[in-house]
Amino acid sequence: MGDRHEGIEVVKEFLHPSEVETLLRSVEGGSPVPRGAEGTLPWDFKRPERASKEQISALANLHEIFARSFGASLSGLLRTVTEVRLEAVTQMSYQEFTASLPNPTCYTVFACEPIGGQMMIEFGPSVMFPIIDRLLGGSQAGATVPDRPLTAIEWTLASTIARRALADLEGMWGSVRKLTFRTASSESNPLLLQSMPPNELVVVVGFVVRVGEVEGRAHVCIPYVTIEPLVGEVQAHSWYPPAGSAAAATAVQGALAEAAVRVSVVLAETTVTLRDLLTLEPGDLVETDRPAAGPVSILVEGKRKYLGRAVACRNRYAVMVEGPDGRRG
The missing domain is CATH 2.30.330.10 (SpoA-like)
Incomplete structure (x- = not known):
């Protein structure tokens, strides 16, 4: 109960000494004050984790398909053994993502139709320069990685690799919903392309690309606002058909169809x-x-x-x- 004083209700409530001691101890130790309600979780308003663990796992399964398909495409294009392996799927802000990339690099922004929005794909110089060297007739063994942006001719070859990747990404997303990807812009310095607000949440899919004896990294950056209409379909999709089924046989045949044989x-x-x-x-x-x-x-x-x-x-x-x-x- 409380008393009213000039229209203001004064509440006469006091903390118990044990509650005061708990409050002081939490302030001194830097730990949050324990709550009585069970099931409460911490929430960082500056970095909200909008994608659940189930959605991240579904996206990882989806991009495993892309890794196998893109690896086969690169092997056929470069005429050498190429491996693309999924490394990690993480959430972070767009600013953190661009700050983690090397500069210069090979950074491409592409539009997603018909859902709207954009996605990004990045190939590090440690993998792009050996690929370009291989396309020009050189050998990637022992090739040095120059610390400079791509030239105009090198960008033409890098665009060929990016288009191959976008074609395989379209095929990957086609199992969920038909999407069309169109290159919007390319840049050596990711910080020059302000494609979205710095604090926007993105899902970053990291890959390890191995061409012969050379190894580098590539990333696909997916803004959550772009794929938010699709995450439910991605999570509900069955990625691995039963062994021995017609769907499994078709999937294996499709993966092997582009393999080169002598x-x-x-x-x-x-x-x-x-x-x-x-x-x-x-x-x-x-x-x-x-x-x-x-x-x-x-x-x-x-x-x-x-x-x-x-x-x-x-x-x-x-x-x-x-x-x-x-x-x-």
């Missing part, structure tokens, strides 16, 4: 002695038992798979496949 043709085979081999000279003929018009063997990765016939097509040697080779091995 095909060779054996016109004829024979056996010679070492003495004859050592006396071979230009102009000598090596006879075989195979008829000139007989079938030839078509090998896939060194294994006999098909029989064919040697023909000419547009002034080039070619092989017409006639059927499976019964002598597989």
Whole structure:
């Protein structure tokens, strides 16, 4: 109860000595005052964690698909073994994300249609320069990473890599909802592109990209406001079809469809002695038992798979496949 004094109610309530002691102890120790209600959680209004653990886990599963697809795309483009591995999925402010990136780097902002908004993808110089060197015919082994922005020619090649990544991202999101990505701008210094407020929450997906013996990092930055309409669909999606199902077989076939295999043709085979081999000279003929018009063997990765016939097509040697080779091995 309280008394009224000139229209103001004065509440006569006093803290118990034990409550005063608890309050002073919490202030001196820097710890928050314990609450009586159970289930309360701390909340930082400057850095709200808007994406739940379930949503982060669903986004991680989704980008595992992108990592495998993009790794296969890079392997086919660079003609070398390339691995893209998901490293982490974290939440932070956009300012923290841009501050954590190297400068200069390869930073691309792309628009997302039809949901609106933007996303970003970044390739660190430790992986982009070796990729460009490989595309220009060099060897990434022992390649040094220059401390400078990309030149105009290098940006053209980097844009090719970015477009490959956006195509694989479209395919990844296509299992949730059909999206179209369009490059909006590119920059070597991420701080020059003020794409959103510094305190805006973003989900950062980090990848480790390994090209041959060279390893670097790449990031996909997803503003939460952009994917907020999709997080429910992402979380409810089933990413791994049951083993042995038609969907699982289709997924495996789709992942392997772009894999490169070596095909060779054996016109004829024979056996010679070492003495004859050592006396071979230009102009000598090596006879075989195979008829000139007989079938030839078509090998896939060194294994006999098909029989064919040697023909000419547009002034080039070619092989017409006639059927499976019964002598597989």
